[in-house]
Amino acid sequence: MTFKLPPLSERANRVTPFMVMEVMEKARQLESEGRSVIHMEVGEPDFPTPSVVVETMVKAIQDGAYYYAHSQGTPLLREALSRHYKKHYGVSIPPHRFLVTPGTSVGLSLLFGALLEPGDSVILSNPYYACYPNFVEFYGGKPLLSLVKEVDGFKLDPSALKELIAANSKVKAILINSPANPTGAVLEPKRLKAIAELGPLVISDEIYHGLSYQEERDHTILEYTDRAVVVGGFSKAYSMTGWRIGYLIVPEPYVRPLQSICQNFVISVNSAVQMAAETALEHAWPEVERMRFLYDKRRKLMINGLRSLGLGILVEPFGAFYVLANVSHVNGDSRALAMEILDKAGLATTPGCEFGSGAEGFLRFSYATSPENIDEGLLRLKNFLAEKGKLP
Amino acid sequence: MTFKLPPLSERANRVTPFMVMEVMEKARQLESEGRSVIHMEVGEPDFPTPSVVVETMVKAIQDGAYYYAHSQGTPLLREALSRHYKKHYGVSIPPHRFLVTPGTSVGLSLLFGALLEPGDSVILSNPYYACYPNFVEFYGGKPLLSLVKEVDGFKLDPSALKELIAANSKVKAILINSPANPTGAVLEPKRLKAIAELGPLVISDEIYHGLSYQEERDHTILEYTDRAVVVGGFSKAYSMTGWRIGYLIVPEPYVRPLQSICQNFVISVNSAVQMAAETALEHAWPEVERMRFLYDKRRKLMINGLRSLGLGILVEPFGAFYVLANVSHVNGDSRALAMEILDKAGLATTPGCEFGSGAEGFLRFSYATSPENIDEGLLRLKNFLAEKGKLP
Numbered sequence: 001m002t003f004k005l006p007p008l009s010e011r012a013n014r015v016t017p018f019m020v021m022e023v024m025e026k027a028r029q030l031e032s033e034g035r036s037v038i039h040m041e042v043g044e045p046d047f048p049t050p051s052v053v054v055e056t057m058v059k060a061i062q063d064g065a066y067y068y069a070h071s072q073g074t075p076l077l078r079e080a081l082s083r084h085y086k087k088h089y090g091v092s093i094p095p096h097r098f099l100v101t102p103g104t105s106v107g108l109s110l111l112f113g114a115l116l117e118p119g120d121s122v123i124l125s126n127p128y129y130a131c132y133p134n135f136v137e138f139y140g141g142k143p144l145l146s147l148v149k150e151v152d153g154f155k156l157d158p159s160a161l162k163e164l165i166a167a168n169s170k171v172k173a174i175l176i177n178s179p180a181n182p183t184g185a186v187l188e189p190k191r192l193k194a195i196a197e198l199g200p201l202v203i204s205d206e207i208y209h210g211l212s213y214q215e216e217r218d219h220t221i222l223e224y225t226d227r228a229v230v231v232g233g234f235s236k237a238y239s240m241t242g243w244r245i246g247y248l249i250v251p252e253p254y255v256r257p258l259q260s261i262c263q264n265f266v267i268s269v270n271s272a273v274q275m276a277a278e279t280a281l282e283h284a285w286p287e288v289e290r291m292r293f294l295y296d297k298r299r300k301l302m303i304n305g306l307r308s309l310g311l312g313i314l315v316e317p318f319g320a321f322y323v324l325a326n327v328s329h330v331n332g333d334s335r336a337l338a339m340e341i342l343d344k345a346g347l348a349t350t351p352g353c354e355f356g357s358g359a360e361g362f363l364r365f366s367y368a369t370s371p372e373n374i375d376e377g378l379l380r381l382k383n384f385l386a387e388k389g390k391l392p
Numbered sequence: 393m394t395f396k397l398p399p400l401s402e403r404a405n406r407v408t409p410f411m412v413m414e415v416m417e418k419a420r421q422l423e424s425e426g427r428s429v430i431h432m433e434v435g436e437p438d439f440p441t442p443s444v445v446v447e448t449m450v451k452a453i454q455d456g457a458y459y460y461a462h463s464q465g466t467p468l469l470r471e472a473l474s475r476h477y478k479k480h481y482g483v484s485i486p487p488h489r490f491l492v493t494p495g496t497s498v499g500l501s502l503l504f505g506a507l508l509e510p511g512d513s514v515i516l517s518n519p520y521y522a523c524y525p526n527f528v529e530f531y532g533g534k535p536l537l538s539l540v541k542e543v544d545g546f547k548l549d550p551s552a553l554k555e556l557i558a559a560n561s562k563v564k565a566i567l568i569n570s571p572a573n574p575t576g577a578v579l580e581p582k583r584l585k586a587i588a589e590l591g592p593l594v595i596s597d598e599i600y601h602g603l604s605y606q607e608e609r610d611h612t613i614l615e616y617t618d619r620a621v622v623v624g625g626f627s628k629a630y631s632m633t634g635w636r637i638g639y640l641i642v643p644e645p646y647v648r649p650l651q652s653i654c655q656n657f658v659i660s661v662n663s664a665v666q667m668a669a670e671t672a673l674e675h676a677w678p679e680v681e682r683m684r685f686l687y688d689k690r691r692k693l694m695i696n697g698l699r700s701l702g703l704g705i706l707v708e709p710f711g712a713f714y715v716l717a718n719v720s721h722v723n724g725d726s727r728a729l730a731m732e733i734l735d736k737a738g739l740a741t742t743p744g745c746e747f748g749s750g751a752e753g754f755l756r757f758s759y760a761t762s763p764e765n766i767d768e769g770l771l772r773l774k775n776f777l778a779e780k781g782k783l784p
Contacts, residue, residue, distance in 0.1 A: 003591045006593050057453050061453070066441050068436055068634055241459055243662060253397060257400050260408065270636045270662060
């Protein structure tokens with residue numbers, strides 16, 4: 001008697017792989033063949049983790065901090081997070097409203113599992129971070145896309161959201177991301193406040209906080225409403241991608257159910273990494289400021305360079321470390337163009353189509369790389385465009 | 393205009409908290425009042441992580457191994473895992489069939505998400521590890537319980553499973569766990585082989601491998617069938633609970649969908665921890681053997697002690713670090729009894745009801761604690777029983 005392997009679930013087959021991985025794999029292949037590739041496709045800081053964080057981690061491990069920790073996160077880390085929110089945003093969030101997770105992705109996934117009934121809608125901007133629709137659909141939810149306009153700097157428009165909510169009965173939440181991936185857009189206080197007042201729960205992915213380059217400081221959604229969940233982490237601003245630590249801040253009534261979910265599904269987050277994160281909050285902010293200063297210089301270098309090559313950047317992006325540039329005059333098929341630029345010019349970028357129809361015809365350039373690499377990448381792009389007769 | 397917070401999903405409200413946490417919280421409260429508590433409730437090794445693993449971790453962090461890693465796990469760790477399975481079990485599993493996860497719980501949860509359509513059944517033993525039904529129900533699945541008998545050492549009976557499968561049309565998988573939590577039962581090769589031949593996919597939670605105390609070595613389900621998923625990890629045998637690293641081994645056709653899920657939901661596992669795990673596989677086995685020898689001594693101490701106090705252990709448990717002892721002659725309500733023993737005798741145990749109806753009337757005693765603590769705990773239990781007139 002032979003048995004067949006059962007098929008995977010419909011939800012599993014719906015999960016789309018990261019297209020950026022396809023670019024990276026192709027880039028790696030070229031590199032293994034001896035080609036030089038400039039990487040502007042990855043969303044990962046090139047700076048080392050601040051040394052004070054590394055030192056804490058080493059000491060914690062040597063001291064034996066490798067047993068199970070509290071399922072919600074160590075009390076010390078949650079107290080440090082609470083102080084951080086008071087100091088940086090002026091909001092009082094008690095430590096018990098934080099849930100520490102092994103990265104923000106795990107946190108977002110558990111959150112959507114906790115929140116969505118099949119058929120519930122979640123409003124996303126279009127373009128969006130590539131994983132968002134997968135999170136929503138994995139739990140039977142329906143992404144409802146709000147097209148954000150190039151001319152408006154790709155910022156969510158509260159009045160367009162209002163119409164979308166009026167036209168759809170089952171909107172459970174609005175997911176916002178400011179500063180945003182892939183657009184670098186930063187929502188100003190007025191927009192945040194207007195979105196907070198629309199009615200649905202606001203899920204605010206604040207993973208790029210600490211990386212805005214305007215006078216205006218970062219604002220958490222919790223300054224405007226308690227009817228919100230914040231998703232935060234250490235990967236980007238603190239240059240701690242590979243450490244895998246993030247957190248949720250949830251409204252009081254959500255705490256216990258989410259804690260039960262964390263107990264069952266995660267057990268706890270690496271104990272020593274939690275001590276390292278605590279040190280990051282308490283002692284690494286000057287280092288965050290220093291990196292922010294350097295990212296800002298790279299940002300200007302990238303924007304000026306791309307504009308001088310005729311790429312469209314209608315509104316200057318002021319956050320994260322991405323520039324979404326219009327390349328539709330070269331090729332409206334962003335995937336084909338990204339592959340061609342990689343192949344012919346040795347420059348890896350992320351095709352806009354990865355981030356939804358609203359970014360088709362665009363390429364995402366990450367400036368989380370050295371000024372020398374940015375210069376070299378722009379030079380390669382210039383030669384590529386010259387060859388195609390597409391320089392201004 | 394005021395808005396109400398939306399309710400959480402039905403699946404969220406169905407997740408049950410760990411009752412063992414309730415015991416632990418009560419224990420902590422007593423300790424904070426100055427009472428002494430002996431801990432036999434936790435399923436966590438008291439041994440430190442092997443020093444060679446700690447040293448690798450320290451060096452990895454100091455060397456800057458804190459960037460994103462491959463979404464399936466580092467190639468080096470997966471190659472080491474592949475060699476481990478060849479050496480310890482004689483099976484050839486190529487590295488690309490492994491998916492490294494931040495602990496086995498996250499892995500199991502993603503697996504059930506990938507596998508279950510609403511209404512699908514998963515067969516579990518009763519008693520079961522407390523989180524299993526929550527994993528299954530979170531994705532709309534239905535746990536189908538197979539009562540295992542005290543007189544049979546709480547081992548799954550393939551012929552009972554066969555009847556259960558015949559009587560239910562939508563059995564998607566059988567979840568086995570050998571050595572088992574909470575029973576310490578180890579399934580012998582004959583049973584594993586018979587279960588592998590039943591038809592449904594076998595999900596084999598092998599987290600307690602390395603902790604069996606018989607002549608017979610551990611057997612992975614992959615020795616008997618390829619129609620299986622293995623869930624493994626480092627927490628128990630290598631004394632690495634707080635590090636948060638585990639893995640799945642999936643059949644070839646499941647690899648790409650599961651990788652997409654990991655890319656989206658986990659991104660990657662802590663890079664340095666993966667290097668530490670690689671060292672564990674390559675260099676810490678002698679230390680695992682040493683700990684196993686010590687656990688075995690504690691096991692005998694615990695079993696003999698409990699039996700001498702009149703607690704029922706019909707069949708000697710040979711795996712993990714748990715003894716599930718029958719206390720129904722003292723009190724059939726295991727929760728009430730566990731709380732009373734904690735309160736009056738200062739001994740923390742886990743009530744059987746935590747693990748399903750099949751363990752009601754039992755208490756779980758963990759011997760992952762020092763012989764001195766075991767002696768002291770048994771003495772406290774003896775005095776408690778004497779007071780109740782329940783000593784044999």
